Each structure stands twice: as structure tokens, then as C-alpha cells.
Amino acid sequence: MIIKNIIESIRNKLFVKRKKSLETTSNYQITDSSIYKTYQNDFSKRIRVITDDMNSNIKTISIEDIDLKNSFFHFTCRNNLSKINNEGLKAQVGDASNMKSEKEPRVYMSKGSKGVIEIKNAFIYEFKKLRICDIPIEYRKYFNIQDYSKKEQVTEEDVYDAMEKRFKDEIYFKIDARENEDFSIEENFELKTSDEKMIEFYKEFFMNFPQRDVKGKENHNIEAKKLSLIRTTKGDTALDVIYYFYDKLLKDTELGTEAEIRHAMHDLDSFFTYIQQREKSYREK
Numbered sequence: 573m574i575i576k577n578i579i580e581s582i583r584n585k586l587f588v589k590r591k592k593s594l595e596t597t598s599n600y601q602i603t604d605s606s607i608y609k610t611y612q613n614d615f616s617k618r619i620r621v622i623t624d625d626m627n628s629n630i631k632t633i634s635i636e637d638i639d640l641k642n643s644f645f646h647f648t649c650r651n652n653l654s655k656i657n658n659e660g661l662k663a664q665v666g667d668a669s670n671m672k673s674e675k676e677p678r679v680y681m682s683k684g685s686k687g688v689i690e691i692k693n694a695f696i697y698e699f700k701k702l703r704i705c706d707i708p709i710e711y712r713k714y715f716n717i718q719d720y721s722k723k724e725q726v727t728e729e730d731v732y733d734a735m736e737k738r739f740k741d742e743i744y745f746k747i748d749a750r751e752n753e754d755f756s757i758e759e760n761f762e763l764k765t766s767d768e769k770m771i772e773f774y775k776e777f778f779m780n781f782p783q784r785d786v787k788g789k790e791n792h793n794i795e796a797k798k799l800s801l802i803r804t805t806k807g808d809t810a811l812d813v814i815y816y817f818y819d820k821l822l823k824d825t826e827l828g829t830e831a832e833i834r835h836a837m838h839d840l841d842s843f844f845t846y847i848q849q850r851e852k853s854y855r856e857k
Contacts, residue, residue, distance in 0.1 A: 629796035630657050633746055635804045635816055640685040642779075644749040644786065645802075647688075647742045647810050653801075661745075661794040676790045681747055681755070684782030685817040688744070691784045692814055693840040699731045700839065714738045732846045742810035748798040755788050818844065 630653075646661065663677040682688045699707075704722040712720060714734035749755060757763075760783075761774045788794065804812045818840065822830050834841045 628657055629799075630745075631800040632803055633800040635802050635813065638746055638802070640817070640820060641782070642684065644681045644683055644747040645685075645688050646679065646681050646745045646747055646799075648745070649741055650743050650809075653743065656799070657796055659793075660796045661747075661799065663788065663791050663793055678790055679754075679788035679792065679794050681749060681786040681788065682782075682784055683778075683786050686782035686821060687784045687786075688814065689817055689821055689837060689840060690782065692739075693837045694784070696731060696735055696839040696843055699726065699735065700728055702726050711738065714741075728842070729846070732843050735843060736811065736847060739811035739814060740809045743808055744802045744810050744813045746800040746802055747794060748800075749786075749788075749794070754792065754794055754798075755786055759789070760787050814840075815844070 648656065648661075661679045663679050665675065665677055682691050699711075702725070704717060704720055704724060704726050707715060707717075707720065707726065711734065714737040715726075715730055716733065717726075717730065747754070751757060757775050757778045758771065760778070763771060763774060765771065801808060802813050804816050806812045806815075818837070821837075822833055824833075828836075
């Protein structure tokens with residue numbers, strides 16, 4: 573009874589907090605006709621995560637406390653969280669790796685928030701090029717398409733709607749990855765030289781610039797204790813994380829003007845613009 577009361581208290585406090593957040597923050601998260609319906613459908617998952625935190629090997633971290641330029645990140649579906657908490661990140665050829673025809677089991681990461689933005693931008697770009705019949709089976713549940721035998725190209729709107737659902741189904745980890753332990757710079761650049769100056773050049777490039785794809789060592793798993801689940805003030809979905817990263821990126825004048833960044837990240841920018849315009853039209857009805 574005591575545990576039940578504690579969980580009910582957490583439920584009530586979080587619902588009020590989430591409701592206020594949804595009423596006062598950006599609209600990008602809102603889907604369907606009701607923000608509360610979306611929240612209620614997802615609430616049981618969030619409660620499980622919160623109550624499991626007491627016995628979790630995985631830490632949680634506020635996105636505001638992360639070094640956005642030098643940290644390593646990895647995304648996965650939320651339903652993998654319990655298994656990862658017990659077993660860590662297993663090297664494998666996952667869904668995203670299959671799309672890139674990667675063959676060796678690895679844990680893939682991105683370095684820096686810009687690396688995350690670049691991989692998601694590329695992800696949307698690749699899906700927009702697909703024919704309906706070529707949409708990977710594991711992603712079809714996110715599309716509102718009845719006939720997958722069609723050979724015409726998938727519409728941008730269908731891709732944006734599906735990616736929004738997918739990104740809400742994902743979470744992001746910050747990984748305390750270590751060079752030569754979890755990844756090798758020489759292996760990432762496929763260096764086959766013994767020239768120390770050349771190796772040092774690539775190491776400096778790796779450390780000083782964001783990296784979209786960082787290959788973990790082949791067949792190397794990453795322990796749960798090296799993982800931190802990222803949370804923002806709006807939530808802990810990959811969509812929350814990506815939105816935060818992109819908003820920060822647009823304000824980072826070191827990387828170019830806002831117009832230049834929007835052009836470079838055209839597909840992700842169009843994705844967010846689509847969501848915002850759709851929600852604006854909902855409110856005006």
C-alpha cells in the first residue's frame with residue numbers, strides 16, 4: 573500500500589508538471605488532436621522508467637549538464653531500456669546499420685550534438701528517397717500506409733509523420749566512451765599507415781570536430797554504468813533531445829549563420845517546420 577501511494581503521488585505530480593509544460597512551451601511535440609491523449613498513452617512507459625530508476629545501473633542526466641561539443645551519444649528504442657540496464661549496449665548490426673549496409677556488430681555513436689543533428693538529418697533524407705515498397709519492415713509501423721507493394725516514392729509528409737512517431741519512440745544515451753577502449757580513431761578513419769604525423773592529424777580532427785558516425789570496436793559491448801539517459805525539461809524522447817540540440821545549433825554563431833545552418837540541415841529543418849505548421853493549423857481550426 574505504501575509503494576502504491578508513492579507511485580500515485582509521483583503520477584499526480586508529474587501529470588501536473590507535464591500539463592503545465594505542454595501549455596507553456598513550444599508546440600513541436602503535440603500530435604493527434606489532444607496533447608493529453610498523447611501524454612496518457614505514453615505515461616505508463618514514463619512511470620516504469622521513473623520507478624525503475626531506484627534500481628537502475630543507468631544514470632540519468634539533464635541535457636543542460638552535458639558538454640555538447642565533446643560528448644558521445646547513442647539512440648535506441650525505449651523498449652530496449654530494461655534490457656540495456658541489465659546487459660549494457662550490445663554490439664550488433666541494428667536497423668540503422670542495415671540501412672547503411674554495415675556488416676560488423678558494433679555500437680555506433682555520434683560525437684557532439686552537431687553529430688547527432690547530422691545523423692538525424694541524413695536519416696530523414698534517406699527515407700525521403702525511398703519507394704514505398706522499399707521502406708524497411710521494422711519502420712512500417714510508423715507509416716500510415718496500407719499497401720507496401722507500391723513502387724512510387726514515399727511522400728515527404730508521410731516521412732515527416734513517421735519520423736515524428738519514431739523519434740518519440742526513441743531515447744538518447746550519453747556514453748562515457750574511451751578511446752582505445754570503446755572505439756579506435758585509426759579504425760574509424762581506416763588508417764593503414766604508420767606515419768605518426770598523419771595519425772596525429774586525424775586524431776586532432778576527430779577530437780576537435782563533431783562526428784556523425786563513430787564506430788565502436790567490433791564485437792565490443794558497452795557497460796550500462798557508462799550510460800546516462802538524457803532528459804530535457806520537456807521530456808526524454810529522442811525528439812525532445814534533437815529539438816534541444818537543433819535549437820542550440822541555430823544559436824551557435826561559430827558554426828555559421830542561422831540561414832547557413834538551416835540550409836545545411838535542410839531535411840531536419842523542413843521536418844520541424846512541417847510539425848510546427850501542422851500544429852498551428854490545428855490550433856486555428
